[in-house]
Amino acid sequence: MAKQKKFILQENQIPTQWYNIQADMLNKPLMPMNPKTMQPATIEELSRIFATECCKQELNITDAWIDIPEEVQEKYRNYRSTPLVRAYGLEEALGTPAHIYFKNESATPLGSHKVNSALPQCYYCKQEGTTNVTTETGAGQWGAALSYAAKVFGLEAAVYQVKITMQQKPYRSAIMRTFGAAVTGSPSMSTRAGKDILTAQPNHPGSLGTAISEAVELATMTPNCKYTLGSVLSHVTLHQTIIGLEAEKQMEMAGEYPDVVIACFGGGSNFGGLAFPFMRHNILEGKTTEFIAAEPASCPKLTRGVFRYDFGDEAGYTPLLPMYTLGHNFKPANIHAGGLRYHGAGTIASQLLKDKMMRGVDIPQLESFDAGMLFARTEGIIPAPESCHAIAAAIREANKCKESGEQKTILFCLSGHGLIDMPSYERYIDGDLQNYNLSDEEIQKNISQLKF
Ligand SMILES: *Cc1c(COP(=O)(O)O)cnc(C)c1O
Secondary structure (H helix, E strand, O other): OOOOOEEOOOHHHOOOEEEOHHHOOOOOOOOOEOOOOOOEOOHHHHOOOOOHHHHHHHOOOOOOEEEOOHHHHHHHOOOOOOOEEEOHHHHHHHOOOOEEEEEEHHHOOOOEOOHHHHHHHHHHHHHOOOOEEEEEEOOOHHHHHHHHHHHHOOOEEEEEEEHHHHHHOHHHHHHHHHOOOEEEEEOOOOOHHHHHHHHHOOOOOOOHHHHHHHHHHHHHHOOOEEEOOOOOOHHHHHHHHHHHHHHHHHHHHOOOOOOEEEEEOOOOHHHHHHHHHHHHHHHHHOOOOEEEEEEEOOOOHHHHOEEEEEEOOOOOOOOEEEEEEOOOOOOOOOOOOHHHOOOEOOHHHHHHHHOOOOEEEEEOHHHHHHHHHHHHHHHOOOEOHHHHHHHHHHHHHHHHHHHHOOOOEEEEEEOEEOOOOHHHHHHHHOOOOOOOOOOHHHHHHHHOOOOO
């Protein structure tokens, strides 16, 4: 019989609850803090910025399972489950005894995992009487997902897109506008935060940090308007656990259980989304699966950052979050994986890293594209530059198996496809991409400016 490659769930097998790892963690994440009072941020304070239900989820450390609203389940069923695929082609090219699987979140209509959280966030906003949503977007994946989800639930969306990626990925703003969103390059002159940044640095290329500041400012200045975030926060990762919960069932269909789970890491939502449902078996049943977060070598908060209270944005509008951080003023090099150019890690992953429940690896830009090219040529999917980091980490693990002869089962998240990132691939193919070395002094310089 031909080997089965692809595992897909029936609609009635799609999970109806998300998994909240905070309930099962032995050491709970530290609380977000209000920088003015230095007291733990309350749901009331947070809900000035975010939908109230999201704030409750953010601070929920007691309920392991959270029901997915019926209306969100219905939208999920438009594109879920995503396939779990055995990467036979990649295994063969590597000559590894390892079994490599990937969870294909690039198969969503918007091309990445981001829509999994955009839908519930817009749903909760609508339920709570909000009419407008704002957000930032780096590579444009989150902005695209949010623009679509806003349209689906009848909300107006305003998106601040990091200026440098607007130039690198011009089609992404066209996608957002197709879904009816208003798109502005950040830093812009339309907000106080943007003006301040541009006055200090007229050629600022923008970062997720600058765009977040602008979107938060607009949300707080506009009536009936909430801000939405596509990564970092615990409720976003909660929504993304649909990925791992499906993958758990699909691995069972494949008759295997992962020894290693890998995902690329920007703020941690696709990583947590895939990893946490499996990590629960490490916590509760003593399984020994390894969890690896692949970050860019030029933005190494997990391996070279410090665990501190820091702001989530450049201007310091957000609550203080306990995170591994390079400092909120850190300006990552202009690598093409825009979604990974973020200075900090989400609070849950930060605590888990501190407790050695997971580890980070740094992938140089050229290695990430080497991996993406091999994957494209063997599996027929052009991966997003972000996802290339996960593939590179999976290849490292598979090569270790080749050396040791171990037959491990490796599972990674293909967080998105790269079809709108072709200018990046062209530059790689033409030999125009480079690695960036980040010195300890540069890292130290930023970290030494942290006030908390
Ligand atoms: C946004 C994005 C990421 C990084 O965000 P996380 O919250 O760390 O998952 C990774 N891959 C793709 C394709 C993205 O769009």
